[in-house]
Amino acid sequence: MKPNYVVIGTNNMDASVKFYDSLFDRSELNQVFADDRMTFWQQGDFTFAVAIPFDKEPATNGNGTMIGFDVGSREEVVRLHAKAIELGGSCEGEPGERGPRLSAYVRDLDQNKLCFYS
Secondary structure, three states: OOOOEEEEEOOOHHHHHHHHHHHOOOOOOEEEEEOOOEEEEEEOOEEEEEEOOOOOOOOOOOOOOOEEEEOOOHHHHHHHHHHHHHOOOEEEEEEEEEOOEEEEEEEOOOOOEEEEEO
16 A cells, blocks of 8 residues: 545635745656646656645644655755745745654645655
8 A cells, every 4th residue: 555645725725826836847747637626746656736625614724734746856945944034934844864764744725734755
């Protein structure tokens, strides 16, 4: 068994799509589909999506929930951390050694927590 997709909620689809399009601009995650409620980026058999909640209630981030991205290099960890903050995200942990990996933590515009590591 392996994970093949992640969906996070948003309260502002336009801002979220702009954030992730720019964040993913040098990655292999490419936007492949969008409708009024969801936008999808895909790389191989992995899909990442942002969605307006189906129940039409406000999107909230999960306390203790985090999505990790293996970005392939230490330089990319540093670049993506800075890029996310430049795009309006917030720092949740500067790039640094944590165990055997370099990792950095940010929150997106809807306060979803992301980790970039290598």
